[in-house]
Amino acid sequence: MNYKDYYETLGVEKKAPQADIKKKFRKLAIKFHPDKNPDDASAEAKFKEVNEAYEVLGDPEKRKKYDELGSNWKQYENFQNAGGRQQGGRQRTYQYSGDYGDYFGSSDGGGFSDFFNSFFAGGGYQGTGSAFGGRSRQPARPANSQATLPLNFQEAFSGVGKVVELDGKKIRLNIKPGVKNGQKLKVTGKGRNGGDLIITLQVPSPTGYELSGLNLTKKVDIDLYTAVLGGKAEVDTLHGKINMPVAKGTQSGKKLRLKGKGMPDYDKQGSFGDLVIEVQIKVPENLSEKEVDLFKELEKIRS
Structure with missing residues (x-):
């Protein structure tokens, strides 16, 4: 097994x-992505590498442990091959202070190299003591x-389809209509090591x-004239334009x-709340002389 210099x-x-590592990864991932290199086995292999x-260098903690492993990887492999058995009446061990119980990845190896699987994906020593510091090797927990x-x-x-990215993996979401600000969505099995992905939605207040x-309220x-005589008023709603009936003598604030x-x-698709319209009477401006006379005549009639 060859050492992998990530x-x-x-x-x-x-x-x-970390920012430079992420930037370089994205550049290379785009360059060697199978979609851009169809039927190119070498590009696909490079993409996997x-x-x-x-997977290791993109996380500061995992990168730290990888750096600690360093030149000791060969001793760890030798111990693993020896099966941790006693030799010459003494157990063969290599002391190391690092903690290798919680590296990265799924315990099934995820299609990575033997090197990765041996050290980071549950393929390490499973005895009562670790090759590096006496701790048992445990599979990564969800x-x-x-x-x-x-x-x-x-x-x-309206609801929407979205794509989110976690650790370089794209996850497609189908968000139903009616989500609220702060609402949490759980995507089962899409978190770290088979855990869940919890997504908190951020929704701004509706304008107007x-x-x-x-229920929604809109002024x-x-x-x-429509308020006095009755009729219909065109109103923009989230459901589209509607002609709202207005009764005679409708007062401002109704x-x-x-x-x-x-x-x-x-929670009940196809069901909706109500829209409450608060009427505001718009008084006409810049009246002509004739309009002023007519309003005066109306005032006399009303009095």
């Missing part, structure tokens, strides 16, 4: 900052991963609306409820 694979210095290197995903309000209202549960200007024109119910 720094050389990514073409970075051993002291390179780049991904394996980033762990939940956390992520945030911003949506605009229309996406939250007040949100209360599933709408209605001209004086609230009109439009059933089923509010937010979708996330």
Whole structure:
């Protein structure tokens, strides 16, 4: 089994900052991606090598442990091959202070090299004592991963498909209509080592609306004549434009409820809250002399 120099694979210095490692990984992953190199076995192999290197160097803690392993990897392999058995009445051990119980990866090896699987994916020594410091080698435990995903309000209202990336792996999400700010979505088995991915959604407040549960409230200007005589007013809603009936003598501040024109119910698809329209009477400006005379005449009639 050959030692894997992950720094050389990514073409970075051993002291390179994490940002440079991530940048170089993305560049190489794009260059050798199978979609860009169909039927190219060498490109596919290089793509796998780049991904394996980033699995270790892309995480500061795992990178630290890899650096600690260093030149001791051969002793560890020798111990593993010896099966940890006693030789000459004494147990063959190699003292090392590092903790190799929780490297990276799934315990099945994930298609990586023998080197990776031996040290980082559950393929290490399984005896009562470790080759490096006396600790038992345990498979990596499943762990939940956390992520945030911003949506605009229309996406939250209508539902949307999104792609998120975790450790270089793309995960497709189908978000149903009606999600709220701060709502958490769980994607089973897509976290670290087979754990879950918990995504917290970030949804801004709707412009021009007040949100209360599933109900929306919106202020709408209605001209004086429609308010006095009755008729219909065109209103923009999240469901599209509607012609809202307005009764004669509607007062400013009156609230009109439009059933089923509010937010979708996330838990009961096809069900919606209501839209409450708060009427604001718009008084006409820049009246002509004739209009002023007519209003005066109306005032006399009313009095």
